[in-house]
Amino acid sequence: MELRDYIRILHKSWALIVAITLAGMGLGALATIFATPQYQSSTQLYVSVRSEGSQTGELVQGSTFARQIVASYVDVVRTGVVLDPVIEELNLQVSSGELAEFVTASSPLNTVLINISATSSDAQQAADIANAVGESFKDVVQTKLEATNASGQSPVQLTTTQAASVAQVPTSPNPKLNLALGLLVGLALGVGVAILRSVLDTRIHSLHDIEQITEKPLLGGIAFDPDTKTRPLIVHADPRNPRAESFRSLRTNLQFLNVGEGSRSFVITSAGPSEGKSTTSANLAISLAETGARVVLIEGDLRLPKVSEYMGVETGAGLTDVLIGKADLADVMHRWGRGQLYVLPAGRIPPNPSELLGSAAMDRVLAKLNDGFDYVLIDAPPVLLVTDAAVVGKKTSGVIMVVASSRTTKQGFGAAVRTLETAGTNILGVIVTMLPTKGPDSYGYGSYGYGHELEAIGAKEKRRGRFRGKRGSA
Incomplete structure (x- = not known):
């Protein structure tokens, strides 16, 4: 552990340290009160x-x-x-x-x-x-x-x-000494407990935790919002919300992501469930569409689809129907909002999701969407549960991993990274969700090396028309 790690631990656990220190002083005071004077x-x-x-x-x-x-x-x-x-x-x-x-x-x-x-x-x-x-x-x-x-x-x-004389003041207990000892013992015990708790905590909290597992860049951090379950789409609903600001910062970083001269198609997945990948996919798609770009959001989780529920689109027919030749792509896509955002729902739940996502039909669907849209986002199932994300990730520009702060374990994230690398899938970067708004692990502009500078550059480039996007059809 480095000095900054100890500082972060002290900052994060200051309340615990203070409580134990006060308890130590309290014990010193009790020892003074109940001790027999000598x-x-x-x-x-x-x-x-x-x-x-x-x-x-x-x-x-x-x-x-x-x-x-x-x-x-x-x-x-x-x-x-x-x-x-x-x-x-x-x-x-x-x-x-x-x-x-x-x-x-x-x-x-x-x-x-x-x-x-x-x-x-x-x-x-x-x-x-x-x-x-x-x-x-x-x-x-x-x-x-x-x-x-x-x-x-x-x-x-x-x-x-x-000769010995009668003492007027007891030699013990010594109130000042007992309080000082209680303070020192309580402080040492508090710091020890805080460090031990941090060492035993296997969850990911900071950028340093991610750097220990992978060298892939951090694309952004999404602030925690207790109302996420009742209001998953925040970018257009409450533009000034810290979480909405997080997605706009993420959008800027994604626009400057160096993926070569190929398409801008991304698979968004996570190590395990309930880490915020679906809400991240939906809000990122909305924020990208706000720039005037043509964006398509594919509900690639054919096992437990959530995007269509969040976006409020019809799920009777979708991607699975296109892949088996039962529907045309243009017929099952839904335009969302006032911008150029389209949603392709999962459709009927198939018995063989991995085979469908890895099929030649999926290649043709992606090729058509890449020709007609500036950004193709695919919400895929968790890596550690099924192989779907690794399968479809090899057909796109790469995979973006979503990691939930204080929830995703280091072992789980490391296993997911190794699974994708073993499958030959390109990992483009990491998005940290559920970041606290206060404390040493809190989200803030510039917290991870990104900030207003990139936002300003993105706005300038947008005015120049760099992100006008392609004008193909769905």
């Missing part, structure tokens, strides 16, 4: 070694010996020999091992000081324990650990330099 008090002991004389060498040796034994003394503080007397003195209902969990001892480096700290939910008790442990430790060292001299004194002397 108080800590400390006492400090100074370790010295008695010297028989006052010679400088003896003083140095005593000081060095004191620093050496301090490290060992620190480990003794939390043992039973020191803590048992404290338990008895303060009448504590714990064992020496349990009390040791609340007592700490340390010595600053290269010093003869020992710091003893005690923690308790009672501030007074913490101070009492710290002082009692200090006194017990002094007694243990001077009476049990170090041998006394001839005068009955221990050569090691421990002096309390600072």
